[in-house]
Amino acid sequence: PRPILLTRHGESQDNVRGRIGGDTAISEKGELYSKKLANFVGKRLKSERAASIWTSTLQRTILTASPIVGFPKIQWRALDEINAGVCDGMTYEEIKKNMPEEYESRKKDKLRYRYPRGESYLDVIQRLEPVIIELERQRAPVVVISHQAVLRALYAYFADRPLKEVPHIEMPLHTIIEIQMGVTGVVEKRYKLMD
């Protein structure tokens, strides 16, 4: 059975500063991850000629994919991170301080909360539908390099996790989640390549 490899981008400048959203490049640590990932993918998918690498349209995923050679790369807007609307570029502390009602509503119902002029987790889940259809249609392995909220939604779909858990699933940086769909169900492996 063909694997699907899910990973967040390498650490970004915004991750370092604790800012959400944005479109910053990756940090030095993030670059190190991109190299380790390329090495891992090269070995894991050595004889898989039809494999492909899917990224979002944001710099941090494209840069993370860049050291991977020998496989076609496809950019999907649907793999872009949750749109934080008016909160894009802020830290959680800033949101709490400057927009306490927004902060509280999100905390109360993170799944349904929609950022003003942005998206909710439910919106993200909906826009991922074409990506999921395409992933299920693939016969060859796919490496998906995306973002925290999007990967929570994708992972929950394949691992059959309930909707209400989606926004709270742990999705660490610098870790590959490998999913294999077999006859007996889903087999999952995790590879933490660095801290």
Ligand code: F6P
């Ligand atoms: O902090 C990284 C990030 O990808 C942000 O860009 C995004 O808003 C956030 O994670 C999503 O996680 P949460 O829904 O827990 O805020």
